[in-house]
Amino acid sequence: MAIEVRIPTILRSYTGGAKAVDGSGSTIDELLTDLDTRHAGIRERIVDENAAGxxxxxxxxxLNDEDVRFLDGISTKLTDGDSVTILPAVAGGMS
Incomplete structure (x- = not known):
């Protein structure tokens, strides 16, 4: 199962500068574990293992432009051809 994962600039040091990488898995959790086998350390930047994963x-x-927090979180199911985008939250505003 091929899933495209778009990587934010801040995490590209883990992917050798690649903006997107391919991964596999039937859930977001499995996908992140798969990515970590080829891009060591990336999972721990995305998943808080101290907070029940x-x-x-x-x-x-x-997942396909829908926030997985409103789906099944890290247990969200994936299918072949899905697109996953990882984005750091941005804070700010006017002072």
Whole structure:
């Protein structure tokens, strides 16, 4: 099963600078584990293992443009051809 994963600039040091990589898995959790086998350390930047394996608070993950937090979180099911986008949350505003 091929799934395209779009990588934000801040995590590209883990992917050798690649903006997108291919991964596999039947859930977001399995996909991130698969990515970590080829891009060591990337999973720990996205998943907080101390918080029962939940996504880190300031990292957003989208499946085909839908936030997985509103689906089944890290257990969200994937199918062949899906696109996953990882985005750091951005804070700011006017002072």
């Amino acid at each position: 939940r996504l880190r608070r300031f990292v957003n993950v989208y």
